[in-house]
Amino acid sequence: MSFNTFGKIFRFTTWGESHGPAIGCVIDGCPPNIPLSEKDVQKDMDRRRPGQSKFTTQRKESDKVTFLSGVFEGKTTGTPISIIIYNEDKKSRDYESIKNKFRPGHADFTYFKKYGIRDFRGGGRQSARETASRVAAGAVAKIVLKKIIGSKFNVIGAVTQLGLMSCNKQNWNNSEIRKNPFFCPDKKSVKLWEKYLLAVRKAGSSCGAVIELRASGVPVGLGAPIYSKLDTDISAALMSINAVKGVNIGSGMNAAFLSGEENSDEMRKGSGKIKFKSNHAGGILGGISSGQDIVASFAVKPTSSILTSRETIDKKGKNTKISVKGRHDPCVGIRAVPIGEAMISCVLLDHLLMHRAQCG
Numbered sequence: 001m002s003f004n005t006f007g008k009i010f011r012f013t014t015w016g017e018s019h020g021p022a023i024g025c026v027i028d029g030c031p032p033n034i035p036l037s038e039k040d041v042q043k044d045m046d047r048r049r050p051g052q053s054k055f056t057t058q059r060k061e062s063d064k065v066t067f068l069s070g071v072f073e074g075k076t077t078g079t080p081i082s083i084i085i086y087n088e089d090k091k092s093r094d095y096e097s098i099k100n101k102f103r104p105g106h107a108d109f110t111y112f113k114k115y116g117i118r119d120f121r122g123g124g125r126q127s128a129r130e131t132a133s134r135v136a137a138g139a140v141a142k143i144v145l146k147k148i149i150g151s152k153f154n155v156i157g158a159v160t161q162l163g164l165m166s167c168n169k170q171n172w173n174n175s176e177i178r179k180n181p182f183f184c185p186d187k188k189s190v191k192l193w194e195k196y197l198l199a200v201r202k203a204g205s206s207c208g209a210v211i212e213l214r215a216s217g218v219p220v221g222l223g224a225p226i227y228s229k230l231d232t233d234i235s236a237a238l239m240s241i242n243a244v245k246g247v248n249i250g251s252g253m254n255a256a257f258l259s260g261e262e263n264s265d266e267m268r269k270g271s272g273k274i275k276f277k278s279n280h281a282g283g284i285l286g287g288i289s290s291g292q293d294i295v296a297s298f299a300v301k302p303t304s305s306i307l308t309s310r311e312t313i314d315k316k317g318k319n320t321k322i323s324v325k326g327r328h329d330p331c332v333g334i335r336a337v338p339i340g341e342a343m344i345s346c347v348l349l350d351h352l353l354m355h356r357a358q359c360g
Contacts, residue, residue: 001115001125006240007346008228009353010141014133016087018122024084025133027140029353030070032078034147036140041065041083044139048132048338055181055197055334061088063132083136087129095120100315101322106304112315128242128332131339138342141349148352152217155345157337158185160297162193163200163207183211183337201330204307208300209333213340215283215294215348221359222289222351229287230294230351237343238298243332246299250282265292294348298340300333 005013009029016023042065049063063085070081099120102109107126112118122129145153158177160167167186177183180190182197200207223230231249238247248254255263258280266277276292283292305324312322329335 012137018127161210206303
């Protein structure tokens with residue numbers, strides 16, 4: 001299969017399968033002389049890894065990263081950074097009963113029809129296990145962005161909708177996101193979400209989620225107005241994440257319901273600074289960053305691997321039924337938060353490097 005590489009100047013290629021010996025990534029285009037250690041990357045890896053609570057898959061993976069190249073004496077060398085993450089808790093036998101069946105709502109069917117072969121052990125290459133490699137690349141991107149832009153740069157994501165349960169974004173608290181297993185920014189919603197997701201899991205079902213990302217400290221001017229708009233590349237990055245079915249930038253689809261007066265982000269100058277009265281555009285105008293916070297959200301569908309019996313077909317095209325046992329996330333959207341942060345960070349660094357190359 002082709003297209004395992006993402007990015008233009010800051011690029012990364014991921015490799016490996018869910019139940020293979022290891023997964024990893026090769027990062028190309030990282031500037032030299034950036035202080036970088038495995039511990040720096042591990043911080044984000046620990047936020048994504050499975051088995052941390054009863055609300056995620058119980059697969060136990062340490063997701064420990066090891067640098068194979070690209071870092072010398074604690075700094076990047078400008079050469080490709082190769083990272084390996086060993087798989088430690090594989091239970092391929094869990095998939096024996098469904099190896100000849102296609103999970104409804106899953107990529108099993110299209111993957112097999114396209115390639116004529118598929119690794120049924122956890123989905124192989126199409127598994128969300130691949131996203132661990134993205135988080136590693138994104139962690140590197142965050143470190144480089146902070147080095148270039150400064151401490152004012154920050155990216156944070158949160159789950160704002162869990163199935164039918166939304167939170168009050170007026171209560172958004174960055175520190176609260178790190179304190180609960182749902183990455184929820186609203187403390188008042190946590191107990192309700194816990195009760196809701198336990199009921200979903202007990203029923204053998206799953207639910208979707210909406211994740212919102214906020215990037216602050218992004219300079220004006222990133223992006224190009226036609227075929228490399230910043231919001232175009234952010235949307236592509238987020239849509240490439242497993243199970244994502246929709247992306248909004250700023251008000252997104254809801255902008256269609258606003259009047260011109262409501263949607264316009266009025267501008268004023270005061271104390272030598274340009275200020276916006278609102279941010280319906282999500283910090284991007286005409287494909288170029290405005291200096292406001294970049295705000296994007298994406299919707300993750302319910303996990304396809306569920307205990308509930310569903311109608312499907314097998315590899316021979318015969319009608320059958322399927323019920324998926326094993327260790328699966330009742331809401332895969334929860335662990336998508338650090339993945340979303342990683343992807344938007346990679347896009348922002350890529351565009352920052354392109355901007356510097358063209359405009360100095």
